[in-house]
Amino acid sequence: MAASNVVFVLLICFIINSFAKRDSLYDFLFNGDYEFIDLTHPFDNQTVYWPNAQVFRFTKQIGDYDATGSWYAANDFTAGEHGGTHIDAPYHFAKTGLHVGELPLTKLIAALIIIDISSIVNDDPKFVLYKTHLDHLLYYEDKPSLLIFKFGWSKYFNDTKKYLGQNDNDNTLNFPGLSEEVVEWIISANKKVVGIGVDVASVDPGSSTNFPVHKILSTKGLYGIENVNLSRQIPETGCTALALPMKIALGTGAPLRLVAICSKQEPK
Amino acid sequence: MAASNVVFVLLICFIINSFAKRDSLYDFLFNGDYEFIDLTHPFDNQTVYWPNAQVFRFTKQIGDYDATGSWYAANDFTAGEHGGTHIDAPYHFAKTGLHVGELPLTKLIAALIIIDISSIVNDDPKFVLYKTHLDHLLYYEDKPSLLIFKFGWSKYFNDTKKYLGQNDNDNTLNFPGLSEEVVEWIISANKKVVGIGVDVASVDPGSSTNFPVHKILSTKGLYGIENVNLSRQIPETGCTALALPMKIALGTGAPLRLVAICSKQEPK
Incomplete structure (x- = not known):
């Protein structure tokens, strides 16, 4: 094919592709290639809270049939x-930081990177993640990104005492977390x-008393x-x-x- | 160009387009063509609740600097x-209906259709929407869809009494809503x-006492x-x-x- 024909082909392709990109987002979302994965634990009587914090509690107002037989x-x-x-x-750990209601949607909708360190943690409640554990593991995106570390702890969520590693003798908590360094x-x-x-x-290990990771995140605006909830497999x-x-x-x-939208295909 | 060349062009285009579609969702989301529009009113002391319902209230636990100078x-x-x-x-109006925690993500992430009837409502708190108002207005998508009716009422949200149309003389509420028929x-x-x-x-008009629209939605599983919050313009x-x-x-x-993801271009 002559060079002019190649240019012509590319031009036509560009035009067709431009139209293709005008597909709405939901054409893209509902074309069958994507699945929605819920990374949220439910709120109920079993939901884990910090010791002595206010737990989730219902005050039932009504739940009955009325005189006409209608449920309410x-x-x-x-x-x-x-x-x-x-x-x-x-704002949790920085007085000049943003409140929840001020967090921009452009940060709340982000590329998701899961860093699965569960095999390194190996169920050790004293594990703390340092940079040396990650040197060959970390992957970044050139986009607003949320990094989620998988310690392999979601399986304990329905047993608060185990999940928090509560030691009744010394009132300590024992679960893995991130180091300030990392x-x-x-x-x-x-x-x-x-x-x-x-x-x-x-984000700080259960043993932490001064919460340096919380302070870094708040101070840096993250x-x-x-x-x-990482109970389900996720790319x-x-x-x-x-x-x-x-x-x-x-x-x-x-x-x-917290919801992940993932391609049903193998991750790239 | 000969017919065989046309076929060739289309084939090349198809191949290029196939690769383009393998872009991840966030490549699509963050290419600059989309904006995120928050359709949520904030929760604070001004948030509208039904009369006599439990309003949103904080119980402040702490908000101070500690001995080391750290904010918490x-x-x-x-x-x-x-x-x-x-x-x-x-489950709100149907005992066998789904609870909040059971609603599938495939229904919570949906095509969004805004039906702007605010010019018909014309600020009338007694307005009820019937089928006749909509015969030439309604647009559907062949996808899981959320239909949101814009009565033009968000501008009153910061004035609960006006928003609800509370009449102190007869204890009635007066704001527009949907008819059972529609x-x-x-x-x-x-x-x-x-x-x-x-x-x-x-969803029922303020004057409703038996809430037929609530009952239909619950019974039908919607x-x-x-x-x-429709304060902002949205396609x-x-x-x-x-x-x-x-x-x-x-x-x-x-x-x-509730967040809408919309193309920055003019809607189709």
Whole structure:
């Protein structure tokens, strides 16, 4: 084919492709190639909260048939901001940080990267993740990204005492977490990381008393996500995270609905 | 160009287009063509609740600097399920209906259709929408769809008394809503409609005492969304809705984060 024909072919392709890109997002979403994976633990009587925090509690208002035979049910509820699958806003540990209601959607909808360190953790509740564990493991995207670390802890979520590693003798908590070092490194290595999530009750290890990782995230304007539900298999790359918290205007944190949209194909 | 050349061009285009479609969803989302529009009112002291319902209230736990100079803030909160921007699960008005925690993501992420009837409503708090108002207006998608009716009421959200049309003399509420007739018609006309939303406090008009629209939605397995924030301009078609409620396992309803993803281009 002559060079002019090649140019012509490419031109036609460009035009056709331009039209193809005008497909709406939902044509793309509902073409059968994607699945929605819920990374959220439910809120009920079993939901994990920090010891002595306000747990999720219903106050049932009504749930009955009326005189005409119609069912009607409604409840009130009470909860701490920081239990179950939830978001920590920067304001949690930084007075000048954003509240939950101020977090921009352009950070809450982000590329999702799962960093599966569960085989390194190997069920050790004293495990702390350092940079040396990750040197050959970490993958970044050149887009707003949420990094979620999989410690392999979601399987304990329905047993609060085990999940938190509560030791009644010394009142300590024992579950794995991130070191200050590793989080400093991640944030400095990739400015597009907007949030850090974990499948344990805190980004800091259970043994922490001064919460350096919380402080770094808040100070740097990143959000944290705790108690991510990683019970289901999920591709480590190629998914998109929808991290949509209850819009508590002045919240330091809030219950979060965390959903991943993933290609049904093998991840790239 | 000969017919064989045309076939060749189309073949090349098909191949190129096939590769283009393998872009991940977030390549698509973050290519600059889309914007995220928050359709959620914030939860604070001004959030609209039904009269005598439990309003959103914080119980501040702490918000102060500690001895080392570190800021730390956290709250508890109490709320009714059915205030502010929220979802009504089918269980609200049907004992065998799904609870909030059981609503499938394939219905909560849906094509979004905005039906702007605000010019017909014309600020009339007694307005009720009948089929005759819509005969030439209604647009459907052949996909799971959320239909949101814009009565033009979001502008009153910060004035609860005006928003609800509370009449102190006779204890009535006066705000516009949907008729039983129009909802029956919509549901029978398009089986892909998975939810109905409104920018007023109830899918039924304020004057309703037996809530037929609530009952239809619950009985048919659709969810309702009330107090949608339509303060911002939004294309009537071509957007995708992310309707992600707080995952209250046995909820009759729940606070909802409602976000539209829309093309920045003019809607088709």
